[in-house]
Amino acid sequence: MAQVTTAADRSGGEIMRGAVRRLADRLPELADRLVAEILNGEERARPATSREDLWQVARTGLGHGIESILDPGRRRADLEWAERLGRRRAEQGLPLDLLLRSYRLAGRVFWEAVVEVVAQDDPAHVPVLVRQATRTWDTIDEQSSAVAAAYHRTEYDLLRRNEERVQAVVDALLEGREDGLPATATEVLGLPARGRYAVVVLGRQPEPVAHRPAGEDGVRFLWHTRADGTQAALVSLGAADPADLVGMLRPHAGASAGISPVVGTLAELGTARWLAELALRSCRPGEQEIVLLDRRLPDALLVSQPRLADRLSSTVLGPVLATDPGSREVLLETLAAWLECDGSAARAATRLYCHHNTVLNRLRRIERLTGRVLSNPADLVELVLALSSVRLLRPSPPE
Numbered sequence: 262m263a264q265v266t267t268a269a270d271r272s273g274g275e276i277m278r279g280a281v282r283r284l285a286d287r288l289p290e291l292a293d294r295l296v297a298e299i300l301n302g303e304e305r306a307r308p309a310t311s312r313e314d315l316w317q318v319a320r321t322g323l324g325h326g327i328e329s330i331l332d333p334g335r336r337r338a339d340l341e342w343a344e345r346l347g348r349r350r351a352e353q354g355l356p357l358d359l360l361l362r363s364y365r366l367a368g369r370v371f372w373e374a375v376v377e378v379v380a381q382d383d384p385a386h387v388p389v390l391v392r393q394a395t396r397t398w399d400t401i402d403e404q405s406s407a408v409a410a411a412y413h414r415t416e417y418d419l420l421r422r423n424e425e426r427v428q429a430v431v432d433a434l435l436e437g438r439e440d441g442l443p444a445t446a447t448e449v450l451g452l453p454a455r456g457r458y459a460v461v462v463l464g465r466q467p468e469p470v471a472h473r474p475a476g477e478d479g480v481r482f483l484w485h486t487r488a489d490g491t492q493a494a495l496v497s498l499g500a501a502d503p504a505d506l507v508g509m510l511r512p513h514a515g516a517s518a519g520i521s522p523v524v525g526t527l528a529e530l531g532t533a534r535w536l537a538e539l540a541l542r543s544c545r546p547g548e549q550e551i552v553l554l555d556r557r558l559p560d561a562l563l564v565s566q567p568r569l570a571d572r573l574s575s576t577v578l579g580p581v582l583a584t585d586p587g588s589r590e591v592l593l594e595t596l597a598a599w600l601e602c603d604g605s606a607a608r609a610a611t612r613l614y615c616h617h618n619t620v621l622n623r624l625r626r627i628e629r630l631t632g633r634v635l636s637n638p639a640d641l642v643e644l645v646l647a648l649s650s651v652r653l654l655r656p657s658p659p660e
Contacts, residue, residue: 273392280378280390281330284371288327291374292320298366318346322367329400343404347411357412361405368401431485431495435460437531446527450483450495457498458524460533461506462491462541464516480509491541493534498523507551517544518551539565545652563650570650577647580630592630595623596648604635 284291296316325339343364350360372394379386430449433442443454452458461482479499486492496506503520510518519540521533536554543560544550554561563570574582581592595613599620602608606624610617624635633640 273389276379276386276390277375277393278331280375280382281327283378284374285324285327285331287374288320288324291323291370292316294374295319295323295363295367295370298370299363319363319367322346323371326367326371326400326404339400339404340407343407344411347408348415350408351412351415357409360408360412364401364405364408368398372397427483428485431483432487434495434527434530435485435487435493435534437534443527452497452527454528455526457500458527458530458533459496459498459503459506460521460530460537461494461496461510462519462534462537463493464491464518464541464544480505493537495530503553503555507553510551517541517549519544520551520553522555536561543653559646560649560653563646564653567654570646570654573643574647574650574654577631577633577643578651581627582651584630592623592627593648593651595620596627596644597652599624600645600648 293316296312296319299315299319300312322339322342325342328335329337329339347360351357375397376387376390379390426449430442430446434446446452447454479497480501481497481499483495483497484492485494503523506520510520519537519542521537521540524530524533539561540552540554540557542564543554543557544552563573578593582589584592595609598609598612599606602612606617606620610620613620627644628634631644633644635641635644
């Protein structure tokens with residue numbers, strides 16, 4: 262039985278090659294038939310590619326298929342062509358299912374043409390030829406696999422290059438670089454040159470935050486990991502307010518965050534990034550906060566001028582900082598509580614778990630040490646700013 266099968270296969274192969282040699286002279290006709298089959302029902306689905314381009318692709322693909330049958334010992338030019346075509350169609354944006362459909366149709370057109378030629382010569386050879394159908398469709402499967410693999414690789418590379426381009430544009434905007442950048446950003450990011458924008462800067466955290474597409478609220482985040490490990494986002498606000506971003510960031514931020522005020526153009530995003538950084542730096546050490554710059558302007562002013570802020574704290578609170586560690590912390594904590602309680606010694610005492618006279622005594626000691634009077638507005642401003650400077654820039658004063 263095995264010998265009979267082998268002989269039949271050999272005979273079928275000879276019949277197949279004979280028919281294919283005759284079809285080699287009819288390549289233009291086969292290409293016409295294949296193009297008609299491909300375009301049937303695809304006029305609206307297929308992206309803009311010229312009929313001439315489609316015809317050339319059909320002729321080349323059929324030609325390589327014929328060569329692989331007539332000279333099976335040669336390199337697989339049909340598979341190499343499939344890889345090139347897969348890359349090309351991915352770059353053109355042709356859907357993969359349409360590309361694979363064209364391969365299935367090419368197999369059908371080719372096989373029907375082979376059967377027609379054999380039937381014209383000797384209909385008795387058709388049953389023997391049928392044995393070659395499996396090999397033909399196996400070849401079509403190999404070509405389809407090659408074209409799909411190349412398509413997917415190219416698609417991934419295009420997505421990666423596009424993401425790299427997006428990241429480069431976002432980085433340039435946040436750094437305040439210009440040179441026609443807003444126009445490029447409009448093209449790459451799909452954002453208008455004028456709009457309502459803000460910047461968010463996150464402190465260091467282990468995982469990057471994903472882009473957030475525009476939702477029903479119209480807010481869109483474009484994140485970028487910066488060289489210092491922090492992450493910044495260009496935020497297209499739509500109709501939202503920067504305060505709305507606090508709730509959006511809270512579930513995702515694993516670190517403190519600073520939010521800039523609204524700016525009206527892409528060209529102002531460099532300034533907005535700087536303001537968001539100041540907001541982030543105004544977060545209290547050891548605490549996880551999401552801070553709007555406009556609600557921390559005095560603190561932001563201090564962190565923007567650290568040397569001057571350090572001079573302020575040394576000049577105003579120097580005598581308090583020079584006391585022993587225990588007294589220093591008690592005095593600073595009392596002053597902070599009194600300020601946070603709107604100058605109420607009774608409320609500050611409740612917060613500090615002590616008598617309100619104790620609070621008053623500590624405040625008087627601060628006045629004696631600093632030479633400032635808490636009831637004097639000018640002195641009070643100095644004390645408030647000096648205390649903020651200590652808390653922001655001197656989180657752990659030396660013993």
